[in-house]
Amino acid sequence: MSEEIFRTWRPQDEESRLTLLLLALVVAVGAVLRFWGLGNIGLFGDEDVMALATRGILETGVPVIPSGMLYPRALPQLYLMALSVSVFGDSEWALRLPSAVMGTLMILIGYRLGRRFLTVPWSLLLATSIALLPVMIALSQTARMYVFYLSFVMLFGVAVFRWERTESVRDWLLAVTACIGALLFHSLTVFASLLFFYPGLVKRSVRLLGLGGVGFVVCGVLFELLSEWSSGQYFPLVSAGPGAVGAPAESLQNPVGALAAIVVAVLVAGCAAAAWIAGGRRSAAEPMTRLWFTAAAVLLSFAVAAAVLVQYHLGALAWFVGAVLYVRSGRSVLVPAALAAFMLALLAWHGYAAWQSPRIEGLYDYAEALLGRPKPLSYLTFLDFSPIGVAVYALLMVWFAVGFARGRALPDHVLLFLVAVLAPLLLIAFFAERFMPPRYVIGTLPFFMVSLLAGVREVLLHFEGRLRLRPAPAHAVAALVALAVLAAFVDPAEFRYNVNPRYADFAHLTDHRGVDHKGAAEFVIASGTEDEDVVIVLDSQQQGYYLPKRTDYYMRSLHAGRNSSILRDGRMLNLYTGVPQIASGEELARVVRESEYDEILVVGSGELEHNLMRYMADGIWTTMQELGFERVWLGRDGATPIWRYTKPGKAATASAEADSVPAPD
Numbered sequence: 001m002s003e004e005i006f007r008t009w010r011p012q013d014e015e016s017r018l019t020l021l022l023l024a025l026v027v028a029v030g031a032v033l034r035f036w037g038l039g040n041i042g043l044f045g046d047e048d049v050m051a052l053a054t055r056g057i058l059e060t061g062v063p064v065i066p067s068g069m070l071y072p073r074a075l076p077q078l079y080l081m082a083l084s085v086s087v088f089g090d091s092e093w094a095l096r097l098p099s100a101v102m103g104t105l106m107i108l109i110g111y112r113l114g115r116r117f118l119t120v121p122w123s124l125l126l127a128t129s130i131a132l133l134p135v136m137i138a139l140s141q142t143a144r145m146y147v148f149y150l151s152f153v154m155l156f157g158v159a160v161f162r163w164e165r166t167e168s169v170r171d172w173l174l175a176v177t178a179c180i181g182a183l184l185f186h187s188l189t190v191f192a193s194l195l196f197f198y199p200g201l202v203k204r205s206v207r208l209l210g211l212g213g214v215g216f217v218v219c220g221v222l223f224e225l226l227s228e229w230s231s232g233q234y235f236p237l238v239s240a241g242p243g244a245v246g247a248p249a250e251s252l253q254n255p256v257g258a259l260a261a262i263v264v265a266v267l268v269a270g271c272a273a274a275a276w277i278a279g280g281r282r283s284a285a286e287p288m289t290r291l292w293f294t295a296a297a298v299l300l301s302f303a304v305a306a307a308v309l310v311q312y313h314l315g316a317l318a319w320f321v322g323a324v325l326y327v328r329s330g331r332s333v334l335v336p337a338a339l340a341a342f343m344l345a346l347l348a349w350h351g352y353a354a355w356q357s358p359r360i361e362g363l364y365d366y367a368e369a370l371l372g373r374p375k376p377l378s379y380l381t382f383l384d385f386s387p388i389g390v391a392v393y394a395l396l397m398v399w400f401a402v403g404f405a406r407g408r409a410l411p412d413h414v415l416l417f418l419v420a421v422l423a424p425l426l427l428i429a430f431f432a433e434r435f436m437p438p439r440y441v442i443g444t445l446p447f448f449m450v451s452l453l454a455g456v457r458e459v460l461l462h463f464e465g466r467l468r469l470r471p472a473p474a475h476a477v478a479a480l481v482a483l484a485v486l487a488a489f490v491d492p493a494e495f496r497y498n499v500n501p502r503y504a505d506f507a508h509l510t511d512h513r514g515v516d517h518k519g520a521a522e523f524v525i526a527s528g529t530e531d532e533d534v535v536i537v538l539d540s541q542q543q544g545y546y547l548p549k550r551t552d553y554y555m556r557s558l559h560a561g562r563n564s565s566i567l568r569d570g571r572m573l574n575l576y577t578g579v580p581q582i583a584s585g586e587e588l589a590r591v592v593r594e595s596e597y598d599e600i601l602v603v604g605s606g607e608l609e610h611n612l613m614r615y616m617a618d619g620i621w622t623t624m625q626e627l628g629f630e631r632v633w634l635g636r637d638g639a640t641p642i643w644r645y646t647k648p649g650k651a652a653t654a655s656a657e658a659d660s661v662p663a664p665d
């Protein structure tokens with residue numbers, strides 16, 4: 001039985017002229033997909049804030065937004081955007097140009113990242129996947145920091161693997177520099193910095209582990225400093241106070257108290273000591289076997305304790321690793337199997353009790369009550385990238401785990417998965433509540449793709465050897481598998497509406513990319529709204545960019561707007577634009593009653609369509625209906641409305657086709 005934990009393999013093939021031509025072709029195709037229709041749709045999401053900060057740079061030299069706040073995020077990108085706007089003019093295309101360029105360069109970086117674990121053909125497949133992957137195209141067409149963050153995280157990986165090969169301090173410094181560069185674009189880099197430990201772990205080198213620890217600490221300290229400085233730039237937000245409508249529900253789980261934690265710690269320590277003593281008697285000649293047995297005892301005892309405390313997420317992970325190590329130590333699988341049966345019986349009992357609880361209101365609450373913390377939201381979010389790819393890699397992990405239990409070393413790409421994918425997802429999960437956007441876990445995707453391709457390649461080679469396939473059939477099988485892997489990541493439907501995007505493509509989706517803020521602003525301008533008329537917007541940031549001098553009020557309920565409102569001189573203002581906020585139906589009625597304006601326009605937002613009543617709470621929607629606001633325009637996305645109120649006795653200019661306000665779903 002080998003005492004190795006990980007076995008290292010490096011591809012020895014080199015790039016030919018044909019390889020370089022094919023790579024250039026992949027990059028060219030990726031560039032076309034990213035630049036095609038780059039300015040087709042208006043700004044969406046938080047692109048508006050980046051655009052406002054860019055204007056601040058052009059006007060003052062620093063990223064100051066209309067509220068007077070210094071916008072502190074992704075400063076290098078903001079200055080690149082300002083340079084682009086100064087050259088090409090203020091437009092969506094110019095604002096997104098740096099992202100499209102970075103997204104194209106990402107294809108090359110992805111190829112270099114893969115070369116540590118993959119041969120030239122498989123690295124080309126990785127580059128092709130990055131070029132065609134819809135989420136990568138979408139990031140490259142968005143004026144946000146995520147495409148820069150992801151590219152620099154991949155560059156950090158390339159630098160780490162170079163340092164692993166050379167073991168030189170110079171290359172270690174290069175890796176630290178790349179990690180710092182990624183931190184300048186997004187604080188999520190702190191999770192990727194776990195990759196510093198890869199060289200030391202795979203080579204079992206104390207020196208490399210020490211340097212990796214130093215690099216990890218350096219980036220961690222910089223993360224804290226940047227976070228502290230960034231948080232200090234934001235104005236204090238208005239709090240909606242406890243008990244507000246829509247406040248987060250009380251946790252369904254009983255927190256693990258100090259006494260329970262102490263009991264678990266004593267139990268695990270006792271099991272570890274007993275296993276160490278027992279293992280020494282049986283395997284004195286094999287110290288690693290004793291270590292496996294002790295580690296298995298720790299993990300299996302922890303798994304049972306976690307199940308007792310209704311923490312089945314951590315319990316399942318601990319049981320799986322513990323069972324593998326237990327069998328690796330030369331013992332029967334019966335003990336882990338018996339413990340699994342006990343945990344399943346506990347799960348059935350806890351599941352029945354949770355189902356009877358009046359606090360359980362749906363399947364999500366039910367799963368949350370049983371899985372405990374950390375919530376596996378990060379896994380579910382990551383699953384959206386490629387359910388088939390995740391399923392295939394789960395099978396590969398079982399394959400490699402069984403091999404390890406039988407005495408074989410794990411391939412080095414499994415360590416990459418553990419350090420650069422699973423560990424960050426697990427840590428990110430500690431911060432999850434009830435929703436996690438895909439961008440929070442996007443930093444793990446390139447490393448997952450490398451791990452998946454390396455695992456598929458290794459299994460293919462194994463079966464080719466077992467079946468004794470000749471080169472031609474073996475290459476044909478490899479090509480078919482490669483196409484299947486590519487298809488697992490590239491969803492044709494998502495590909496269609498992310499390439500050359502149009503508003504109509506997003507009308508039936510919940511994706512906010514196709515929200516027609518720009519069309520709403522164009523309607524307001526075309527309607528000839530005069531300075532004496534009132535324009536109220538539900539999305540102050542977006543219309544702060546498109547209607548900077550025509551927006552009079554920002555309207556959201558107190559709770560819905562608490563994360564984007566500040567208090568200044570006794571007035572609630574929008575954090576980003578400084579526009580006064582209407583937070584209730586009473587305030588809206590007062591604006592209508594006290595104003596001398598002929599008309600009042602309320603500009604809606606398709607981004608709020610699916611939860612409109614939350615934003616229109618506190619009597620806002622009711623007041624609009626009572627006053628007789630009517631819808632006079634609907635955006636090309638089929639979701640962004642404009643409502644108009646015309647004062648009695650004034651000349652009505654509303655369209656004869658204007659609809660009554662339809663009740664939201």
